Amino acid sequence: MRLDKFLVESGLGSRSQVKQLLKKGQVWVNGAAVTSAKTQIDERSDQIVVDGQTLVYEKFVYYLLNKPKGVISATEDDRHKTVLDLLDDTARQKEVFPVGRLDVDTHGLLLLTNNGQLSHAMLSPKRHVAKVYQAQVAGLMDQEDVERFAQGIELKDFTCQPAQLEIIERNEGAQTSLVHITLSEGKFHQVKRMVLACGKEVIDLQRLSMGPLQLDPSLELGQWRRLTEEEMQSLEIFQVEL
Numbered sequence: 001m002r003l004d005k006f007l008v009e010s011g012l013g014s015r016s017q018v019k020q021l022l023k024k025g026q027v028w029v030n031g032a033a034v035t036s037a038k039t040q041i042d043e044r045s046d047q048i049v050v051d052g053q054t055l056v057y058e059k060f061v062y063y064l065l066n067k068p069k070g071v072i073s074a075t076e077d078d079r080h081k082t083v084l085d086l087l088d089d090t091a092r093q094k095e096v097f098p099v100g101r102l103d104v105d106t107h108g109l110l111l112l113t114n115n116g117q118l119s120h121a122m123l124s125p126k127r128h129v130a131k132v133y134q135a136q137v138a139g140l141m142d143q144e145d146v147e148r149f150a151q152g153i154e155l156k157d158f159t160c161q162p163a164q165l166e167i168i169e170r171n172e173g174a175q176t177s178l179v180h181i182t183l184s185e186g187k188f189h190q191v192k193r194m195v196l197a198c199g200k201e202v203i204d205l206q207r208l209s210m211g212p213l214q215l216d217p218s219l220e221l222g223q224w225r226r227l228t229e230e231e232m233q234s235l236e237i238f239q240v241e242l
Contacts, residue, residue, distance in 0.1 A: 001040070001041055001042075001043050002037065002038060002039070002040060002041075003022070003027070003029065003034060003036070003037060003038070003039040003040070003041050003048075004018050004019065004022070004037035004038070006041060006043050006048065006055075006057065007021065007022075007027065007048075007050070007055075008093055009057075009058075009090075009093055009094060010048075010055045010057070010058075010090075011088070011089055011090035011093060012050060013089075015037075018037065019037050021050060022034065022035050022036070022037055023035060026050055026051050027048070027049070027050050028048070028049040028050075029041060029046055029047070029048055029049075030046055030047050031047070043057040044057065058094075060113060060114055060115040060118075060241075060242060061090065061091065061094050061096060061113060061114060061226070062111065062112075062113045062115070062226060062227040062231075062232070063087055063091060063096060063111070063112040063113070063224050063225070063226060063227075064109070064110075064111060064213065064216060064219070064224060064225055064226070064227055064231070065083060065086060065087070065109075065110045065111075065112060065219075065223075065224040066107070066108065066109070066110075066215060066216070066219040066220065066221055066222065066223055066224070067083055067086075067102055067106075067107055067108060067109075067110040067221075067222075068107050068221040068222045069104070069105050069106070069107050069221075070104060070105070071083055071085070071086065071104070071222075072104050073098045073100070073101035073102050073110060074098070074101075075095075075096075075097050075098075080104065083098055083110060083112060084096070084097075084112075086222055086224060087112065087224060091112065094114045095114050096112045096113055096114045097112060097113070097114070097119070098110055098111070098112050099111040099112065099113060099118070099119045099122050099123065099210075100119075100122070100123055100186060100210070102207060103189060103192075103205070105205070106205045106206070106207065107205075107206050107207075107221060108133075108134075108205075108206040108207035108208060108215055109207045109208060109209060109210055109213065109214070109215040110207070111210060111213060112224075115240070115241075115242065117240040117241065118235065118238055118240050118242065121238040121239070121240050122210070122211055122238060123186075125185065127238075128184040129184060129210065129211045130182055130183070130184050130209075130210075130211065131182070131183050131184070131186065131207060131209065131210050131211075132180060132181070132182050132207070132208045132209040133180070133181045133182075133183070133191050133205055133206065133207050133208065134168075134178070134179070134180055134181075134205075134206045134208055135178075135179050135180075135181060135191060135195065135202045135204065135205050135206075136176065136177075136178055136202070136203050136204035136205075137176060137177040137178070137179060137195055137200050137201065137202055137203065138175070138176055138200060138201045138202075138203050139175060139176070139177065139198075139199065139200030139201060140170050140172070140175060140176075140177055140200075141165065141167055141170070141177040141179055141195075141198065141200060142167075145165055145198045145200075146165045146166075146167065148197075148198060149162070149163045149164065149165035149181070149194065150162055150163070150164065150165070153194045153197050153198075154197070155193055155194070155197060158187065160183075160185070160187075160190065160194060161183075161184060161185050163181060163182060163183045163184075163194065164180075164181070164182040165179055165180075165181055166179060166180040166181075166182075167179050168180060176203075177200070180208070181194070191205060192205065211234075211235075211237075211238075212231070212234035212235065212237065213227075213231060213234070213235075
């Protein structure tokens with residue numbers, strides 16, 4: 001790999017900014033100062049030091065985001081703010097993308113990475129990766145709805161796979177319900193359409209988990225963090241390079 005590419009991918013700035021670092025003699029490779037951007041390095045075995053700090057190469061990066069409403073699950077859009085706008089420069093330099101999507105008015109857990117194989121594995125219909133949503137519903141959901149979800153709700157254009165509906169609370173006075181819904185597929189507006197098929201309406205939707213990853217309660221809306229070592233280990237079930 002070219003040295004300037006490595007430095008850009010390590011989050012040290014744009015190509016032109018990185019060239020300035022090299023020109024000033026601030027970059028050392030295996031104990032020797034290097035000024036040429038074209039220098040070829042082995043990112044896995046060479047020691048790269050910038051301003052006394054040793055850089056560690058990351059092929060893949062992973063971001064856990066608490067997506068807010070009003071932000072779209074895309075990498076670019078002319079009209080709306082995207083989830084990528086909420087992340088750091090490294091995320092953009094590494095060209096991360098969302099694993100799956102959340103509707104613009106849905107909030108909660110979203111994983112972003114540049115690992116295409118992991119994304120493919122997590123989204124593959126063959127894997128049946130469970131996703132758990134918390135929905136605030138206008139209307140009182142009941143045992144009949146639980147059974148309809150378990151059987152697989154019929155919509156106009158397709159029949160849903162069996163899903164789990166758990167009623168967390170019912171407010172008789174306000175005529176609302178708080179429910180958890182577990183799905184292993186992700187068609188367009190699916191949760192909202194399933195609830196609507198039961199004669200009720202989703203008024204707020206939050207994703208709590210996807211596969212082994214859970215929404216971090218310490219993350220405010222719009223905040224993100226990198227995955228922990230424990231979370232990285234949990235992704236080994238997908239049997240891809242991490």
